[in-house]
Amino acid sequence: MTTRTSTPRAGGRRFGVPAWPKETFGADLGASLVVFLVALPLCVGVAVASGVPAELGIVTGIVGGIVVGLLPGSTMQVSGPAAGLTVLVASAVNQHGLAALGVIVFGAGIVQVLLGLSRLGTWFRAISPSVVQGMLAGIGLVLILGQVYPVAGMDQPATTPEKFAGLPDVVINAVTTPEGLSGLGLAVLVLGVMAAWKKAPERIRVIPAPLIGVVVASVAALVLALPVANVEVGSLLSALNVPTGPEWSGLLTPAMLGTILTVALIASAESLFSAAAVDRMHDAPKTRYNTELVAQGAGNTVCGLLGALPMTAVIVRSSTNVNAGAKTKLSRVLHGIWLLLFVVALPGLLGFLPFAVLAALLIQAGWKLLELPQVVALAKEQRGEAFVLVLTAGMIVATDLLVGTLTGLAVAIVKTAIEVSRLSVKAEHGAEQVHVELGGNATFLKLPRLLDHLEKLPANKHVHLDLTTVRHLDRACHQAVEHWAAQHRRGEGTVEVAMPARAG
Numbered sequence: 001m002t003t004r005t006s007t008p009r010a011g012g013r014r015f016g017v018p019a020w021p022k023e024t025f026g027a028d029l030g031a032s033l034v035v036f037l038v039a040l041p042l043c044v045g046v047a048v049a050s051g052v053p054a055e056l057g058i059v060t061g062i063v064g065g066i067v068v069g070l071l072p073g074s075t076m077q078v079s080g081p082a083a084g085l086t087v088l089v090a091s092a093v094n095q096h097g098l099a100a101l102g103v104i105v106f107g108a109g110i111v112q113v114l115l116g117l118s119r120l121g122t123w124f125r126a127i128s129p130s131v132v133q134g135m136l137a138g139i140g141l142v143l144i145l146g147q148v149y150p151v152a153g154m155d156q157p158a159t160t161p162e163k164f165a166g167l168p169d170v171v172i173n174a175v176t177t178p179e180g181l182s183g184l185g186l187a188v189l190v191l192g193v194m195a196a197w198k199k200a201p202e203r204i205r206v207i208p209a210p211l212i213g214v215v216v217a218s219v220a221a222l223v224l225a226l227p228v229a230n231v232e233v234g235s236l237l238s239a240l241n242v243p244t245g246p247e248w249s250g251l252l253t254p255a256m257l258g259t260i261l262t263v264a265l266i267a268s269a270e271s272l273f274s275a276a277a278v279d280r281m282h283d284a285p286k287t288r289y290n291t292e293l294v295a296q297g298a299g300n301t302v303c304g305l306l307g308a309l310p311m312t313a314v315i316v317r318s319s320t321n322v323n324a325g326a327k328t329k330l331s332r333v334l335h336g337i338w339l340l341l342f343v344v345a346l347p348g349l350l351g352f353l354p355f356a357v358l359a360a361l362l363i364q365a366g367w368k369l370l371e372l373p374q375v376v377a378l379a380k381e382q383r384g385e386a387f388v389l390v391l392t393a394g395m396i397v398a399t400d401l402l403v404g405t406l407t408g409l410a411v412a413i414v415k416t417a418i419e420v421s422r423l424s425v426k427a428e429h430g431a432e433q434v435h436v437e438l439g440g441n442a443t444f445l446k447l448p449r450l451l452d453h454l455e456k457l458p459a460n461k462h463v464h465l466d467l468t469t470v471r472h473l474d475r476a477c478h479q480a481v482e483h484w485a486a487q488h489r490r491g492e493g494t495v496e497v498a499m500p501a502r503a504g
Contacts, residue, residue, distance in 0.1 A: 021327075021328065024327035024328055024330075025330070027325045027326065027327045027331075028326055028327055028328055028330040028331040028334065029330075029331075029334060030324065030325060031321055031324035031325050031326035031327075031331040032326075032330070032331040032332070032333075032334030032335045032338065033334075033335075033338065034206065034207075034208060034320060034321075034324040035078055035317055035320050035321050035324065035326075035331065035332065035335040036334075036335040036338035036339060036342075037207075037208055037211040038208045038210055038211065038316065038317055038320050039061050039065075039078070039080055039317050039335060039339065040058075040061075040339065040342065040350075041210060041211070041214045041353065041357075041358060041361060042080070042081070042083075042210070042314075042316070042317070042361065042365075043057040043058045043060065043061040043080060043081055043339070044057055044058065044231055044233070044350060044353065044358060045057075045083075045358035045359070045361050045362050046081040046082065046083055046085075046086055046309065046362070047060075047081060047309060048150075048231065048355065048358055049083070049086040049090070049143065049146065049147060049156075049358075049359075049362050050081075050085070050086045050089040050090050050093065050309060051089070051090045051093050051094070051098075051156075052089070052093060052098060052101065052241075052309065053239050053241075054231050054232070054233050054350070055233055055234065055235075055236050055239030055343070056101075056239060056241060056307065056308045056309050057081045057308075057309055058233075058236065058339055058343050059236060059239075059240070059303070059306055059308040059309075060080055060081040060303050060308045060309040060310070060311050061080040061081060061336065061339050062336050062339045062340045063299050063302050063303050063306070063308065063311065063336070064078070064079030064080040064081075064299055064311045064336065065078070065079070065080070065332055065333060065334075065335045065336015065337070065339060066333055066336035066337065066340075067298065067299050067302050067336075068295050068296065068298070068299040068311070068332075069329055069332040069333035069335075069336055070329070070333055071294075071295035071298060071299075072288070072291050072295065073287060073288055073291040073292030073293075073294065073295040073296075074275055074278070074287040074288075074292045074295070074313065075282070075284040075285050075286075075287075075328065075329055076278055076281070076282050076284055076318060076321055076322050076326060076332075077271075077274060077275055077278055077287065077292070077313040077318045077321075077332070078313065078314060078317035078318045078320075078321050078332045078335065079271070079296065079299055079311045079312065079313050079314065079332075080311055080312075080314050080317060081309040081310070081311060081314075082267075082270060082311070082312040082314050083139070083143055083362055083365040083366065083369070084136060084139050084266070084270050084312065084369065085263070085266065085267065085270075085309070085310055085312065086139075086143055086146075086362075087139055087142045087143065087146075087396075087400075087401055088259075088262060088263060088266060088401050089101070089263075089309060089310065090146075090158075091400060091401070092104055092259050092263070094158050095255070095259070096250070096255070096256065096259065098241060099241065099243065099244070099246075099247050099307075100243070100247050100250060100256070101241060101307055101308075101309075102241055102242060102243035102247065102303075102304045102305065102306065102307035102308070103243045103247045103248060103250065103251055103256070103304065104256065104259050104260055104263060104304070104310075105263065105300050105303050105304035105307075105308065105309070105310045106243070106300070106301055106303075106304025106305060107251060107256075107257075107260035107264075107304070108260050108261075108263040108264035108267060108297075108300050108304070108310055109264075109296075109297045109298065109299070109300030109301030109302075109303070109304055110297065110301060111260065111261065111264035111297070112264050112267065112268055112293055112294070112296050112297030112300060113293075113294050113297035113298060113301065114297075115264070115268060115293055115297070116290045116291065116292075116293030116294035116295075116296075116297060117290075117294060119290050120290070120293075121268070121272060121289035121290035121291075121292065121293035122289045122290065128385075128388065128408075128409070128412040128416075129385075130378070130385040130386070130388040130389045130392070130408075130412060131388060131389075131392055131405065131408040131409050131412050132269060132273055133371065133374070133375075133389050134388060134389040134390065134391065134392025134393045134396075134404075134408050135266070135269075135392055135393075135396065135401070135404070135405050135408065136270075136369045136371070137369060137370050137371065137375070137389065137392075137393040138392060138393035138394070138395070138396025138397055138401070138404055139366075139369055139396065139401065140365075140366035140367065140368070140369030140370045141366070141370070141393060141396075141397050142160060142163075142366075142396065142397055143362055143363075143365065143366035143369070144363050144366040144367065145160070145163045145164070145397075146163055147359040147360075147362045147363045147366065148167075148170050148359075148363070149163070149166070149170060149359075150183065150355040150356055150358070150359035151174065151180075151183045151184055151186075151187045151356050151359045151360065151363075152170045152171075152173040152174040152179075152180045152183055152184065153173060153174075153177060153179030153180045153182070153183045153228065153229070153356070154166075154169070154170060154173055154180075160397060160398075160400075178227045179227050179228060179229075182221070182226040182227055182228045182356070183228055183354070183355075183356035183359075184356075185226075186217045186220065186221055186226070186228065186354055186356045186357050186360065187356050187357070187359060187360035187363070188360075189213075189216065189217045189220060190213040190214065190216075190217045190357055190360035190361065191213070191360055191363070191364060193209070193212055193213040193216050193217070194209040194210060194212070194213040194364065197209035197212050197213070206324065208320060210361055210364075213357075213360070213361070214353065214357055214358075214361065217354070217357045217360070218352050218353055218354065218357060221352075221354050221357070222352055226354070228354040228355070228356055229354065229355050230351055230352060230353060230354050230355070231350055231351060231353040231354075231355065231358065232351060233343070233347050233350040233351060234347070235347070236343055236344070240306050240307055240308075241306070241307025241308070242305065242306060242307050243304070243305075243307060262401065263310050264297075264300075266401065266405070267296065267300065267310055267311070267312045268293055268296065270312045270313070271292065271293070271296050271312045271313040272287075272289055272292065272293065272313075274312070274313040274314065274315045274318060275287035275289065275292060275313060278313075278315065278318045278319065278322065281319060281322045281323075282322050284327070284328075292313075296311070296312065296313065299311050316365070316368075317335075321335075375389060375390075384415055384419075387411075388408055388411055388412050388415060389408075391407065391408060391411055392404055392405065392407065392408030392411075395407045395408065417443075417445060418445060420441060420443075421440075421441050421442075421443040421445040421446050422440045422441060422446075423438065423439070423440045423441060423442050423443075423446040423449065423450065424438065424439040424440050425437075425438055425449070425450070425453045426439075427453070427457070429458075432461060432462060433461055433462040433463065433464060434457055434458065434461050434462070434463050434464070435464045435466065436453070436454075436457070436463060436464065436465050436466065437466045437469065438450075438465075438466065438467050438469070438470050439469045439470060439471075440470065440471065441470070441471050441472045442467070442470050442472065442473045442474065442477040443472065443474045443476070443477065444474060444476035444477065446477070447476055447477055447480055450477060450480065450481075451480060451484070454481075454484045455484070457488075458493070459488065459491045459492055459493055460491070460492040460493055461493050462493060462494045462495070462496070463488060463493060463494070463495045463496070464496045464498075465481065465485070465495060465496065465497045465498065466498045467481070467497065467498060467499050467500050468498050468499070468500055469500075470500045471500075473499070473500055481497065482497075485497055
């Protein structure tokens with residue numbers, strides 16, 4: 001008897017583990033290191049901004065790299081804790097407590113898996129871009145508003161009104177106290193270094209600007225012995241926030257379910273919109289939206305069981321991955337492994353990171369979320385869309401993320417309905433008759449205008465009402481036309497109505 005052995009093809013599997021192509025290993029290894037260096041401070045910064053231990057942000061980064069990285073869906077996207085969820089997570093922790101965070105994230109993950117399996121992932125592409133951009137801009141504003149407090153050496157208030165009310169104290173603290181002056185100086189240094197790094201020679205710009213800014217500012221704080229508070233990072237195992245019985249018992253309460261659905265929907269939208277952007281940056285296989293949604297849900301389910309932060313696909317890390325030359329999924333898996341090895345072997349290094357430095361990184365992330373040049377361009381080209389964007393962002397700042405987003409969606413739907421219901425009315429008056437031609441879509445939204453035109457027609461003339469070019473005639477307008485024609489006939493005039501081929 002003869003036996004045959006086979007070697008796995010590039011991209012195949014042996015015992016369920018992907019067999020990565022050897023020819024792309026070097027490129028993926030280099031890209032993974034660059035992504036790791038970008039992800040590390042952001043994982044910590046997002047956790048701190050969310051009001052949870054820094055270790056939980058790193059746990060989410062590890063899961064996003066290793067678990068989601070191995071799953072099908074997207075090739076180049078990198079997942080981890082996102083600045084766009086900090087406002088929502090901070091609100092959830094404030095409302096339900098840190099112990100309930102795992103239950104919320106677990107529930108959101110299950111919702112994402114169900115959405116993906118139901119093939120509803122592609123529907124997220126139908127959400128108005130103005131609402132999504134407004135949502136991100138609102139998050140960016142709240143993020144910036146909250147991070148000015150760590151820069152000034154102050155604790156961040158829990159609510160947005162309190163953050164606005166405390167701004168005068170922030171200014172005073174930043175320019176009069178040693179902690180505030182030191183934090184302000186470090187923040188300016190970080191932002192300045194990151195801006196200047198864009199002009200550095202191309203051969204060294206492979207090192208990410210956030211890493212350079214963090215290292216320079218942290219070294220400056222250490223050498224000058226500045227009076228600033230630093231991040232405290234301990235053991236990952238001791239920091240795990242595994243949900244227990246009492247937390248699971250609140251899973252089906254209305255308040256908890258509302259938070260779960262909000263996290264799931266916003267995390268899904270951010271991930272899939274990120275996929276659309278990242279797919280335009282590379283030639284690798286494009287994202288399968290429903291499969292990617294299942295992968296994101298699986299990652300969030302694992303994060304929930306560990307009590308960590310929720311994850312999304314993150315555009316900053318994903319674009320860094322592409323620009324660093326990644327070729328396969330191996331780069332994002334390796335970046336998760338580097339995160340794990342770093343916090344196991346060298347957790348003490350994170351203790352040299354000042355809070356003000358991380359706050360500066362998040363302020364820059366919030367500023368990017370605003371996308372002001374695009375807002376200005378949109379306002380010049382499509383004022384209606386710009387209004388939806390500004391309204392969504394403003395409502396998020398004034399109320400909360402859920403109310404602001406739902407308000408934006410509602411206004412966008414109404415705006416679209418009005419635009420779709422455009423109706424043209426042309427009247428040609430002759431000696432004995434009036435020819436009226438309608439075009440467009442005759443819906444109930446245009447009923448007042450339609451009746452206004454019809455009621456102004458002469459009562460003693462023959463009216464030829466031509467609706468043959470109307471694309472859609474709903475029941476309300478159909479009945480209104482018939483009722484008006486009957487009334488006109490009861491007077492001195494006559495009416496001839498030409499209906500569209502399909503009226504309804």
